[in-house]
Amino acid sequence: MKKVLFSIMYLFITCTQVFAESSVWKAEKEGSIFYLGGTCHLLKPSDFPLPPEFDRAYQASDALIFETDIEKITDPAVQMQLITQTTYEDGSTVDQHLSPEIYKKLSDYCDTQGIPLAMFSRFKPSMIMMIILTTELSKMGVTQEGVDRFLYKQAKQDQKPVRGLEAIEEQIRFIAKLGEGSENTLIKQAIEEMDTLKQDYAAIVHAWKTGNTDALNELMNSKIKTKYPEIYQELIVNRNQRWFPAIDACQKTPETEFILVGAAHLAGPDGIIETLKKAGYNIEKL
Numbered sequence: 210m211k212k213v214l215f216s217i218m219y220l221f222i223t224c225t226q227v228f229a230e231s232s233v234w235k236a237e238k239e240g241s242i243f244y245l246g247g248t249c250h251l252l253k254p255s256d257f258p259l260p261p262e263f264d265r266a267y268q269a270s271d272a273l274i275f276e277t278d279i280e281k282i283t284d285p286a287v288q289m290q291l292i293t294q295t296t297y298e299d300g301s302t303v304d305q306h307l308s309p310e311i312y313k314k315l316s317d318y319c320d321t322q323g324i325p326l327a328m329f330s331r332f333k334p335s336m337i338m339m340i341i342l343t344t345e346l347s348k349m350g351v352t353q354e355g356v357d358r359f360l361y362k363q364a365k366q367d368q369k370p371v372r373g374l375e376a377i378e379e380q381i382r383f384i385a386k387l388g389e390g391s392e393n394t395l396i397k398q399a400i401e402e403m404d405t406l407k408q409d410y411a412a413i414v415h416a417w418k419t420g421n422t423d424a425l426n427e428l429m430n431s432k433i434k435t436k437y438p439e440i441y442q443e444l445i446v447n448r449n450q451r452w453f454p455a456i457d458a459c460q461k462t463p464e465t466e467f468i469l470v471g472a473a474h475l476a477g478p479d480g481i482i483e484t485l486k487k488a489g490y491n492i493e494k495l
Contacts, residue, residue, distance in 0.1 A: 231260035231420045232472050233495040236460075236485050243459040244270055244495075245481065247425070247472030248356035249417050251346060259356060260418055262495040267360060270467035272370040274455075279361040281377045290378070294385035295336035302330040303337060311393045318400050335387040338399040345406050357469055374452045374470070383443065417472045420494060426477035446479050453484055460490075 232247030244266035249256075258264075267273075281287050297306075304312045315337070319326040324344055329337055364371050388395035402409070409428075416424035434441040452470070459466045475482045486492055 231262040231495065232417050232475065233262040233266050234482060235493045235495060236490045238460050238490045241460045243466040243468060245475060246356070246467060246469045247417060247475045248469050249414055250355040250357055250471065251351050251353065252355045252414070253350045254352065256414065259359065263356070263360070265495060266467050267363065269465060271464035272466050273360060273364045274466050274468045275357055275361065275371065275373050276470050277373040277375050277377045277380060279357055287377055291381050291384070294381055295333050296331050297333060303332060303334060304330065306334070306392050307396060308393050311396050314400055315396050333385065334392045334395045335384055338395060339384070341399055341403065345403055346410065349407060349410065351410070360469060374455055375448070422476040425472050429473040430477045445474065449474055449479060449481055449484065453481065456481065457488060
């Protein structure tokens, strides 16, 4: 299970060089075109500017479509909703939902990393896992400024229309339910994966920059599918299927859209790229 949970969470919260390819595609059907971009939700300042293919697709597009409403992510009301749904409603604390052995591992880890566990004791393991991951990523220089937020701000500045494929509330519900019934495993694996976080993060970002969908599928999809098939079904397959009608509808609009979703949603046999090909689209990587 090692490295699997990092991949799960990076899907929610996861360039001055010239690359031969990047994670941007052009989809064409019956003379209509739209673009798809695989994104990393979290990046370092050194990862900017983005690969030039992103700007090419942006400049050629009239509107941008993201996974969700980017602006709402920082809305205090939405943040409170996340906190409420990831907090134990019965007033219990996380130590009451973990075995003594796993709770000690968690406590010891937080002590060594300067994470005040006492402040987060009422949070569910999924939220504590997010806190651990974002804390460690921030130590590596990773910020909340990823592809999505960067292009969202550019679109607002340029007055290009933006919209989302799903409500932010759907993402919050998934995070809140993650690990229910397997709390010990969730925390144990999260702590163990921190040992290789730097290497895992670098591998994912490199695969994204170079448009290596096989590597992205292996790093982010295959491991989840093997170890957590139910999570994979809901996180990747079901969401891709729910999004597809809205993506397919872009072929009928007069505008040219640039659709930006986490890179893992485009990769692999269950990915949006393969689904578009099966639906008769000609797909070309920029």
